[in-house]
Amino acid sequence: MNPTRSSRRAGPLLAAVALLAVLAAGCGIPRDPESTLDRVRGGTLRAGITASEPWTTLEGGRPGGVEVELVERFATELGAGVEWVDGSEADLMAALEVRELDLVVGGLTADTPWQAKAAITRSYATTRVVVAVPSSQPAPDDIAGLRVAVEAGTDAAGILEDKTDAIPVRVADVTQVRGSAVAIEEWLLADLDLRDTGVHLSKSKHVMATPMGENAFLVRLERFLIANQGEVPALLDKAEAGR
Amino acid sequence: MAEHHEMPPDKHQKLVKAVRLEWISILYLLSAIVLLYFTLGSSQAMKAAWVEDILGLTPPIAFLVASRVRNRKPNDRFPYGYHRATAIAYLCAAVALLALGAFILYDSVSKLLKFEHAPIDLVKPFGDRPIWLGWLMLAALAYSAVPQVFLGRLKQPLARELNDKVLYADSEMNRADWMTAGAAMLGVVGIGFGLWWADSVAASVISVDIVRDGWKNLRVAVDDLMDKEPTVVDDSRADPLPLWVKNELMLMDWVKDAEVRLREGGHVFLGEAFVVPVDNEDLVGRIDRANQHLLDLDWRLHELVITPVPEIQRPEPAGEGG
Numbered sequence: 049m050n051p052t053r054s055s056r057r058a059g060p061l062l063a064a065v066a067l068l069a070v071l072a073a074g075c076g077i078p079r080d081p082e083s084t085l086d087r088v089r090g091g092t093l094r095a096g097i098t099a100s101e102p103w104t105t106l107e108g109g110r111p112g113g114v115e116v117e118l119v120e121r122f123a124t125e126l127g128a129g130v131e132w133v134d135g136s137e138a139d140l141m142a143a144l145e146v147r148e149l150d151l152v153v154g155g156l157t158a159d160t161p162w163q164a165k166a167a168i169t170r171s172y173a174t175t176r177v178v179v180a181v182p183s184s185q186p187a188p189d190d191i192a193g194l195r196v197a198v199e200a201g202t203d204a205a206g207i208l209e210d211k212t213d214a215i216p217v218r219v220a221d222v223t224q225v226r227g228s229a230v231a232i233e234e235w236l237l238a239d240l241d242l243r244d245t246g247v248h249l250s251k252s253k254h255v256m257a258t259p260m261g262e263n264a265f266l267v268r269l270e271r272f273l274i275a276n277q278g279e280v281p282a283l284l285d286k287a288e289a290g291r
Numbered sequence: 292m293a294e295h296h297e298m299p300p301d302k303h304q305k306l307v308k309a310v311r312l313e314w315i316s317i318l319y320l321l322s323a324i325v326l327l328y329f330t331l332g333s334s335q336a337m338k339a340a341w342v343e344d345i346l347g348l349t350p351p352i353a354f355l356v357a358s359r360v361r362n363r364k365p366n367d368r369f370p371y372g373y374h375r376a377t378a379i380a381y382l383c384a385a386v387a388l389l390a391l392g393a394f395i396l397y398d399s400v401s402k403l404l405k406f407e408h409a410p411i412d413l414v415k416p417f418g419d420r421p422i423w424l425g426w427l428m429l430a431a432l433a434y435s436a437v438p439q440v441f442l443g444r445l446k447q448p449l450a451r452e453l454n455d456k457v458l459y460a461d462s463e464m465n466r467a468d469w470m471t472a473g474a475a476m477l478g479v480v481g482i483g484f485g486l487w488w489a490d491s492v493a494a495s496v497i498s499v500d501i502v503r504d505g506w507k508n509l510r511v512a513v514d515d516l517m518d519k520e521p522t523v524v525d526d527s528r529a530d531p532l533p534l535w536v537k538n539e540l541m542l543m544d545w546v547k548d549a550e551v552r553l554r555e556g557g558h559v560f561l562g563e564a565f566v567v568p569v570d571n572e573d574l575v576g577r578i579d580r581a582n583q584h585l586l587d588l589d590w591r592l593h594e595l596v597i598t599p600v601p602e603i604q605r606p607e608p609a610g611e612g613g
Contacts, residue, residue, distance in 0.1 A: 078425055079485030081408055167333075167410030261408020261487045267423055270413040274421055 078263035084150055085126075085265040093123045093130045093150050096140035100155025102287035103254065106134055112290070114283040115153035115256065118172075122272045141165050147259045151269070158253035167260050171253035172273035173280040176234040177204040179214065179249065180242035182227055187245045191229070197222055198231040205231070207249045214247075235284050299590045302453060309449045309458055310358055313351040316442055316461070320348050323435040330431040332424050333409045335402060335494035336478030337432070339395045343471045343501055344435055346391065349384035350461030353377060357457060361557050374556030375516070377457060382512040389505030396498035399491045408487040411479075428479045436472035439465040451524050454591050455558045456515075459524045460508060467504055471497045518554040532560060532592065536585055545569050545577050550603045559593035565600045574599055 080086070097116065099106045104113040111132045123130045133140070133149060137156075143149045145165045156162075158171050179191055188194060192213035198205045200218035208216040208231055222230045223240060231249055232242065256273070258266045298306060327341040357377035365372035411428070413421040443465030450459035474493045481489020511526060521530040533553045540549035547569050553562035564585070568574060578597045585595055 077483040078411060078423060079483065081485045081487040083485075167412065170412060170414075258410075259408075261410050261482075263411050263423075263425075263482065264485070266410055266412050271421060274413070274415070 076264070078267060080262045080264040082147055082259070082262060084147070084259060084262040085268055088123075088126055088128050088150055088265065090127045091129075093119070093126070093128045094148070095119050095130050095132055096143060096149045096152040096154075097132055097134050098137050098140060098152075098154035099134075102284060103155040104153055105287070109134075113287050114280060115155070115254075117283050117286075118273070118276060118279075119151060119153060119256075121276065122269060125272060126268075137162070141257065144257060144259055147262075150259065150262075150265065152257040156255050156257055158255050160255065160257070162257060165260070166257040167262065167266050169256045169258065169266065169270050169273060171255050172277040173254040174251060175254065176251050177202075177231055177249045178234050178237070179208075179212075179229060179231050179245045179247040180237055181229045181245060183241050183243040185243070187243050188229075191245060191247050194229050196229045196231050197225040204249045212247065212249075235281060236288065239285070239288065302590065305449055305452050306358065309446070309453060309455070310355065312442070312445055312449070313354050313458075313461070316351045316465075317348060317355075319438055319442070320344055320351070323431075324348075326431045326434055330424065330427045332411050332428065334411065334428060334475070334479060334482065334490050335395075335399045335409065336475035336490050336497065337428055339399070339494045339497040339501070340432060340435065340471050340475040342391050342395060343468055343497065346384070346388050346501070347464050347468050349380075349387070350457055350464050353380045353384060354455070354457045354461060356380060357557055371561075372556070374559075374561075377557050378512060378515045381457065381460075381508070382516065385505055385508035385512045387505075388501060389509055392498050392501030392503075392505050396495060396502060399494035399498060403488060403491040403495065406487075407491070409482055409490045411482055423483075425479050425483050429476055432472045432476045432479070436469040436476075439469040439472070443469075453558055454524055456511070456524055456526070456555075460511075464504070467500055471500065515555060521553050521555045521560050530560075532589060533562070535588065536564065536592065536595070539585060539588065540564060540566060540581065543577075543581060545572075546581075548603050550605060552606075553592075556593065559591050561594045562596075564595055564597045565603055566597060567601065567603060568599050 097104050097106065097111050100113075102113055103115045104111065105116075106112075111134075116132075120130055133143070135143075137152075137154060140149060140152045140154070141162045142165075144152050152166065156168070158168065160168060162168070179194075179196055181187060194214045195217050196208060196214045197217045197219050198208050199222050200220060205216055205218055208214055214229075216231075217228075219225060222232050223236065229245070230242065232240070234244070234248075236242070237244060256269065258269060324341065324344050327337065327344060331337050331341060357380075360373045360376045363373050411423065411425045414424045414427065415421050416427065443462045446458055446462035446465065450456075450462055474497050478490040478493030481493070521532060522528065523530050533551045536553070537549055537551040540546050540551070545568055546566050548567040549564060551562065551564045553560045555561075566578075566581075568577070578599065582595055582597055585597075586592055
């Protein structure tokens with residue numbers, strides 16, 4: 049291959065790509081391979097839900113919680129109604145993979161193992177589990193040897209046990225603990241009059257799942273989430289008050 | 292840079308230029324690799340283009356290492372000098388190219404067969420304005436394509452002048468790289484238009500090209516290590532130098548018969564000449580004068596050992612494709 053020949057081919061190819069890009073900018077890029085956004089708009093959003101308080105709840109079979117609220121608002125923006133389907137995460141993801149569902153919510157986080165079967169949105173909220181003490185007490189310099197109440201059967205309990213020198217005291221509901229150090233969701237601190245000790249046990253980036261490759265729908269949902277992520281703390285408080 | 296003991300001054304100037312060009316290539320490739328890394332997303336074609344850019348680093352690095360190492364004179368521990376270092380580096384790079392190409396090909400084709408649709412979502416690189424990642428991918432790919440066209444064009448004539456196969460392979464790699472980036476751009480634009488298969492198809496095409504490159508380079512590297520006859524810089528035909536040396540020897544009146552075998556040591560040739568002298572008169576003087584004359588024929592002929600023999604045993608002609 050001599051240089052003049054290769055450069056003669058480079059010009060037109062790059063020009064064609066540039067032209068395509070310019071054309072594309074004018075006509076709704078990206079598009080959905082299977083037209084999900086077009087179908088949902090003015091129609092029905094088929095959403096899968098699995099309960100994961102406070103993000104999703106199914107009290108008396110009725111969907112509620114932060115993510116349900118967000119999805120309902122998103123559907124309203126698209127002029128669509130929501131048809132809720134509840135099931136296990138595995139069932140819902142299998143349905144999402146074959147596009148029998150348009151969206152799945154259920155306290156999913158960015159490190160979800162479903163990435164190969166579903167397109168995960170960018171995170172719209174980040175929450176942390178922190179070690180806190182009642183605000184009447186000074187924050188300790190060190191939590192070593194401190195008895196910390198932690199919800200039984202959570203990853204926070206395990207992290208507290210393995211990664212810190214604190215003494216975990218497993219309880220059924222940390223929000224009911226008074227006057228002692230607790231491992232608790234950061235967004236509950238103000239409500240329960242607690243002070244952050246600066247020890248953060250875990251961090252969760254919250255996401256939703258959409259069908260693979262339905263990029264117009266994915267991008268539309270992400271735009272909605274970016275515009276509405278400021279509402280999340282208020283929605284969390286509302287969900288907590290409703291308990 | 293120090294004067295090279297294997298190179299005439301005018302060639303040395305070209306070498307300095309080539310070294311500078313390769314440094315520019317490495318810095319540019321590193322910037323393109325970082326840029327592509329941050330825009331990879333879930334696109335197969337982007338992944339393939341990224342891998343090709345990373346592999347594109349090997350020829351410039353091999354060239355720069357070789358241009359230093361070959362400047363070292365042979366010593367008592369390495370009496371043949373350090374020429375082979377390049378060939379070994381080259382073999383490793385070729386194997387890596389082949390393996391990675393095969394992996395991406397398998398990955399892309401299996402994704403195509405599973406009808407997998409690549410998701411590309413929004414990113415927020417500049418403050419609060421979200422933008423579709425696809426646009427950034429296209430920009431990154433354009434950056435990894437356009438300069439390669441010019442780098443490749445500048446390297447090719449230098450490679451011919453310096454008789455340097457690594458440099459030549461590098462200019463070929465530049466060509467492969469910008470074509471890869473172009474194919475990946477088509478793949479991303481395809482996704483934008485809702486053609487889910489465009490990405491995997493582009494990635495497959497790219498990986499076939501990587502595999503082909505790897506196979507070609509592997510063959511060249513193995514040939515070099517096996518001391519195959521010298522070939523011209525683009526490997527298209529045998530180099531005429533051994534024949535020329537042989538003819539020069541045959542023309543000397545004291546030589547009854549002669550045979551020459553040369554091998555490539557990086558950008559220069561080394562080897563032996565066997566001569567059947569008509570008589571033993573002043574044999575040492577004759578051989579010495581012949582050696583001086585032959586080494587002056589061409590700068591690429593770096594070392595020649597002339598051995599007087601009673602009779603010449605010629606090698607068998609190789610079969611086709613040998």
